[in-house]
Amino acid sequence: MKRSLAHELGAHIGERVRLQGWLHHQRQLAQVGFVLLRDRSGIAQIVLVDPDERRRVAGLTAESVIEVVGEVVSSEQAPVGVELFNPEITVVSEADEPPPLELRRPVLNAQLPTLLDHAAIALRHPPRQAIGQIASASAAGFRSTLDALGFREIFTPKVVASATESGANVFPIDWFGSEAYLAQSPQFYKQVMVGVFERVYEVAPVFRAEPHDTARHLAEYVSLDAEIGFITDHRDVMSVLEAVLAGMLATIAETVGAAVELLGLTLPSVPAPIPVVDFTEAQQMIEAATGRPTLGEPDLAPADERWLGEWASAEHDSEFVFVTGYPMAKRPFYTQPCPEDPSASNSFDLLFRGLELVTGGQRLHRRKDYLAALAGQDVATYDGYLEAFGHGMPPHGGFAIGLERWVARLTGAANVREVTLFPRDLHRLTP
């Protein structure tokens, strides 16, 4: 008999089916027992009446892998509208001991470090499964949107000979006796590849040796990177980002709607266009409204970002807001200055619900501009990168979305570690 999945049972009422999955929970009442079987699609309820069978099943440990053959019966009391009657339950793989976490509870009763230590079990909790589904659907939506726009996926090295964006915050590696580093981003490679494919993206890990111990920083995370050639300026990049965000949300809604429902989420809509505020104007508004001195600061503080999130929501009914024109002083060397004001940049941050989610902008595209921007540095370090710009590079720009931060913001997780399968930070290297 072919295996059925829990979520398909409604289509098999009156038939005998075979289920496989985990013994999620069981309740033995006076006259009847209920077993919940969890598979990758959801949870099925099985009704036990025979006293011997109830006694046998009562002895099984939660999380044991079981197989159930039974008859699908429509039931108004059952959580999903159907139940399995007259079951034959066999054990496929028995659990050695009860799980360290009570997966049957709606909310796991444990602190975050405990959940992370027991990731192998905690990730089986249906809400955590749902978060994982939203993460993979987000990546799928990122790719499919860009595929449709003529982008090409690339795979670039994560081990590099020299620090890329800045000298600090890199992890050193012993590479066959030579010193190398983990790549902080695919920035240089994706720009070089604009010279090849014009429009490229990469979904891959990046590594930041920043000693931040906050709820929003990981030392390893998945970066959704895109880079686009033949743009006019950063606004073309922002348009692509708008399409990408809309595509990610559409893919979530279409492919993992049950996860969205389980988590009780309301997916944001992406206004077309997303409201834009200039960096200096944003500072003026914040200072005028809050009295907090912000003008002249080279970056926005977290409180400023929160204020702008509320402002965008109130004024533009948008959970997203672009901030453009950040001072060049705080942007990386490859950033294109603003033509009207060279102290400002053709760059942007995208705030989502009051938190920076995406950074992007237009890049320099002429070799001489790079040489000027790198004046005083050892330019030989950048040879393989700068070669591209000496041989015809179009105006281009791009952005990077932190996958875990996106999922955290979308699901309302207080800590980015809650939405990462196996987080890596200052203190954590296992499991």
Add this chain to the structure above:
Amino acid sequence: MKRSLAHELGAHIGERVRLQGWLHHQRQLAQVGFVLLRDRSGIAQIVLVDPDERRRVAGLTAESVIEVVGEVVSSEQAPVGVELFNPEITVVSEADEPPPLELRRPVLNAQLPTLLDHAAIALRHPPRQAIGQIASASAAGFRSTLDALGFREIFTPKVVASATESGANVFPIDWFGSEAYLAQSPQFYKQVMVGVFERVYEVAPVFRAEPHDTARHLAEYVSLDAEIGFITDHRDVMSVLEAVLAGMLATIAETVGAAVELLGLTLPSVPAPIPVVDFTEAQQMIEAATGRPTLGEPDLAPADERWLGEWASAEHDSEFVFVTGYPMAKRPFYTQPCPEDPSASNSFDLLFRGLELVTGGQRLHRRKDYLAALAGQDVATYDGYLEAFGHGMPPHGGFAIGLERWVARLTGAANVREVTLFPRDLHRLTP
């Protein structure tokens, strides 16, 4: 005027269009000049007649980024059936100097190290672009096939606290002062995630500190990993692999057919099923046919794999062949032994055109079997991994395809470095 792409021109005969791209090549004859513009879609030919304009364009350096507005004219002599007449050519971004490689030639006239040193330019060569397109289409086909089979994409850490598959061949990292390692594979994580999603895949870099200096080894490569729960044995894994290979080839044919044509490739067909030969029987055949002593060896030598490739082609008209039943002695500790003969394993290699392309098999799924397999080792190292098996894991198995090796074999490249954007090996960390 909206930008058109070179490959769309046939649909615009008689219209004025705007192209953007690279000055691929130009030929100035006595009465007429031809300019080839290369964009992400292909190459367009532009016809120049005006003497002043011809003189100006003749002064442009190859690889400069140009924009051309001109009239599309049907032409039987033109390589793609159309040409652009009456062009206005403007320079978007001039190249500083001629490129180090003559991209106009069908084959680049340089040794591999030179090509790799100048990757930023070499990758612009149309056959190299085509190879990159085949790589990304392969990954896309891997994902879409597995998505359709109910698999979930996962993202697992590339930095781990301890060596995974074996103690040797790992790259040490200084992780905030602690010693850590680059992950050799997502093996442990994908198995743990079978307990969560049943069917998972990952497309991500892996790192092998093997001091091999061969044409088929890289120290960093992209691994296409899949893991499947609720299998009967390794044969279920082989069936999924067959579907995946067929899906990868179908995606290549459907989405990058022009790349296949440019490279003059004949894509293999995937027989259903792929022929299977038992390890010991394979050795018997090879020894009988060649006189080379192979029986009793714990693994197949490259010459044995080549022989089997020829055998499968001759006897089964197949470019693929599975070898099953490898001795346990040469398989990792998590391998499920063969029930009939515990010295053999429920594992397989897939040979493609006489070279090992995929390794896979059934894994142990009970904690006590792991403890027995790891007897004598420090089991604490495996805590986060073994926890999954103590709490109900179904019979499962999986496989890993090396993306670069697949593309090399498919395109007939002699060296895997020819099909890798920015290869990393014993000697190469740049560009």
